[in-house]
Amino acid sequence: MDNLQSLDPRKQELLEARFLGSRMATSHCFKNRDEFQPLNQHGQSQPQPQGTPVQQHTQHNLQVSHSENNSNLSTGSIELKDDDMPQTPDKAKTPTDRKRKRKNTVDNNCEAGAALKVVRPEANGKKINEYFKQSQSPGRSSGVSSTGAKSPSPQAMQYYGFASASPQSSQTQSHGSLTSSDSITFPGRSAATTTCTCSKSAQQNDELRRQLTAQQKLLEKHKENLQKCLDVNKSLLIEKSLLEKKTTRQKCMENRLRLGQFVTQRQGASFVENWVDGWAFTDLIKQQEKIASEREDIEKQRKLLVKKKPPSSSMLAKNSKHENFLKPGEKWLTLVEYYEQDEILKLRQAALKKEDADLQLELEKLERERNLHIRELKRIHNEDNSRFKDHPTLNERYLLLCLLGKGGFSEVHKGFDLKEQRYVACKIHQLNKDWKDDKKANYIKHALREYNIHKSLDHPRIVRLYDVFEIDTNSFCTVLEYCDGNDLDFYLKQNKCIPEKEARSIICQTVSALKYLNEIKPPVIHYDLKPGNILLGSGSVSGEIKITDFGLSKIMDDENYSDAGMDLTSQGAGTYWYLPPECFVVGKTPPKISSRVDVWSVGVIFYQCLYGKKPFGHNLSQAAILEENTILKATDVEFPSRPPVSSEAKSFIRKCLQYRKEDRPDVLTLSFDDYLKPAALKSKHLSESISGSTGVSTVSLAGPSLTISQTPNFTFGDKHS
Structure with missing residues (x-):
């Protein structure tokens, strides 16, 4: 490369112009010309020197060469007509054309130098041959994007000393690499690449932060909407529960007069609650008493009717002496009249018997209603005295709606799981404050033992256990699967x-x-x-x-x-x-x-x-x-x-x-x-046992085989040994 100094000045200028043609095309991708100005030791951009006339002449030639190379390396923003585009000297052209072009270049030296400052100012005013003595910057491989630049042809790349592997890599190789071992390094290129990379990373981080903030805001909005839905759901459940409580209490008040109620009565020095039946039972009892009295009347009438029955021939023979003697008030009935009266009494007695049976069925029905009524009265009484009657939310999850029943040391409430959106049964265990610590520990031990056994059970015929948690020092709660229905014991009583x-x-x-x-x-x-x-x-x-x-x-x-x-x-x-x-x-x-x-x-x-x-x-x-x-x-x-x-x-x-x-x-x-076993399986088992216990013979014929059983025909419903 040192041989460039020995070349003819005109050839050197042409070579420099041709070499810097592709470099000049990259100047259009930067909007700010200060990006390529070198920084001084204080981090400030240095002023661009004007240069000597020789350097201005060189810059003019560079601009001309750049315009010539736009035939293959043109940008989208440079649109030159064929008449205005300066032609690059070539071997095919005549020496006269080359001379005329060089003359135009010398005449327009000043204007080209001024235009070159606008298009691509020099970074530090060095000559082109000084770059050949420097090594390529580390950031060169990444390159600076040259927007809109076309890939040079392979012939042009070989002419300028570039090695182009493929047209697809022309954008990266537009700056070129020399065929020799020396490489070109442009000052400021590494810093610009790093700055561009950092700016892209910062933009990506800002974009990610923006997306994260948007997602967080969306999540908060969804949480707020979910909480609003839960609040509305909770309020509706409480409203429904209050309405059911009101309806139940109103029905109980109506049934108190019809079915009965507990009345506090004084016995000695204490007061005792006794049950008093309502008017429905009183009416039934009166009707039964009336039927009983009518039955007694019918029995009396039948006895009198028997006395008035017409005497038979044997009776007349015995009473022949007293044939004309009649007791006062007695009159013999004819046979037709007697049977007529007897039939009427029998019909009345049968009607009374049927009516009595109907009253008995009605009484049993009322007794079942009374049992339900008594159970509901006790439940309402226990619910009013419970400390969980005001719809609390236990463990920030389970909303208590109403009391289902109360035992010795526990209460079972119907609840709603706000998290899983399902009805549950909350069994609240309340320890007596007066118990000793040993008794409390024993009760808790048995409750935890029940929980440890029950929590692992998973069967469709076993009630599921969902959760166990502590309410306070003297009470805890177990959450069970809710079953809408009574137990078998209550059904049998009914x-x-x-x-x-x-x-x-x-x-x-x-x-x-x-x-x-x-x-x-x-x-x-x-x-x-x-x-x-x-x-x-x-x-x-x-x-x-x-x-x-x-x-x-x-x-x-x-x-x-x-x-x-x-x-x-x-x-x-x-x-x-x-x-x-x-x-x-x-x-x-x-x-x-x-x-x-x-x-x-x-x-x-x-x-x-x-x-x-x-x-x-x-x-x-x-x-x-x-x-x-x-x-x-x-x-x-x-x-x-x-x-x-x-x-x-x-x-x-x-x-x-x-x-x-x-x-x-x-x-x-x-x-x-x-x-x-189901009936189908029992029939199958029966047929298998019969076929196994009896002999079976097979007769082979010309056609398909026939199986002839030696046992007689029977039906599965018949008994046989």
């Missing part, structure tokens, strides 16, 4: 008994839940299975049921359970009517129990559903059952004649109520009992 078909459906679902409890690891004994812990989902016996209340459940883990069973540590707890005899055995060691405890409970529940009473100790209290050893003496079960029950159902109950626990099936065995 309807006495259930048809066998519906009762069997309830037992099948109950055994299905017990089977699940015995298949999980570790298995669980419910121990407190009774009609009060079986919830009717739809409020009727023809729907789904769910089992609840695992407060007395036992876990049959490896530590406590063996082949003989597990020790009963809570002897005396539970409902005595539904516990087997082994739970009442008293000795030096506690009795052993297993899942057969729940099997006994299933048999008692099934018996009560069919006959409307408990098989053992029906009208006895729990204390009387314990004193008289009623369950310990329950060696055999007796079935009433009415209502009629199938022999299969009686056999199933006998299996469940076996006195010795060794003779009683466990839950898994009971679940495969034929009585609990």
Whole structure:
């Protein structure tokens, strides 16, 4: 490159003009000319020197050369006509043309130099040959975008000493790289590239911050809208609950006069609330008394009618001596009159009997309504005295709506889960403030034990447990699945008994839940299975049921359970009517129990559903059952004649109520009992057993094979051994 100094000045000017032609095209992408001005040591731009006349002449030639190269490297903003575009000297042109062009270039030296300052001022006033001695800047590879520049042709790139790999990379290689080992470095190019990159990064960061801020504002807006929806939902639920409470209380006030009410009466030095029936019961009682009096009148009239009955021939023979003697006030009736009067009295007696039966049905209906009315009165009384009556929101999630029932130490409220948008049952456990710490700790221990057992259970026939949380130092809450309907115990009190078909459906679902409890690891004994812990989902016996209340459940883990069973540590707890005899055995060691405890409970529940009473100790209290050893003496079960029950159902109950626990099936065995199988499966099992017990011969004929059974034809409903 040092040989450039030895070239002819005119050739050197042409070469410099041709080389800087592509460089001049990049000046149009910068709007501010100060971007290429070098900075001094204080960070300020240096003034552009005017340069010597020789340098101005060189700049003029550069501008001319730039205009010539626009034939291949033209920008979108430079539009020159063919007549005005200066032609680059070429070998094909004559020397005269080249001379004329150089002359025009010399004459217009001053104007071209001034125009060059406007288009692309020099950064530091150095000559072009000084750049060949410097190394290329590190930021050169990134390049500065030359907007609108066309890619030079391969021939032009080779002419100027550039290596172009492909037309697609022409924009990056428009600044070119020399074919020799030397490279060109332009001052300020690295700083400009870094500044451009930083500015782009800053713009991207600003854009991301703007998007993040917009998303945060949108999220806050959605949260506000969600909170507004929850507030509206909450207010509507409270309004609905208040309306239901008002309607319920109004209905109770109306029923107080019709069905009855509690009246406070004084007995000695204390006041006692006694029940007084309403006018509906009074009217029915009066009607029954009237019917009874009419029956007595009919009986008297029938006795008188018998005395007036016409005498027969034998009676006339005996009274022949006194044929003409008649007692005062007596008159014999003819035979027709006698039978006519007798028929009238019989019809009246039958009508009274039917009317009495209708009154009895009406009385039973009123008694069921009275039971509901008494239950509702007690619920309203407990709700008015509850400290959760004003619709509080527990744990910032559960809105309490109304009281469902109250037990010894707990209240069950109907609630609404604002987060999951579903109705729930909130069971609030309230500890007595006067209890000692040991008693409180024991109660909490049992409650947490119930929670630990119940929280892992997931079965469609078992009530789900959703959450447990503390309210204050003396109360906590367990959140359960809400079931819209009464329990089986209340239904039995209202309807006495259930048809066998519906009762069997309830037992099948109950055994299905017990089977699940015995298949999980570790298995669980419910121990407190009774009609009060079986919830009717739809409020009727023809729907789904769910089992609840695992407060007395036992876990049959490896530590406590063996082949003989597990020790009963809570002897005396539970409902005595539904516990087997082994739970009442008293000795030096506690009795052993297993899942057969729940099997006994299933048999008692099934018996009560069919006959409307408990098989053992029906009208006895729990204390009387314990004193008289009623369950310990329950060696055999007796079935009433009415209502009629199938022999299969009686056999199933006998299996469940076996006195010795060794003779009683466990839950898994009971679940495969034929009585609990659907009719289709029982028919299939029956046909398979028959085909297996009888021989079958096949006769091969010319046509398709025929199978001939050796047993006679029968219907699956027929009995056969």
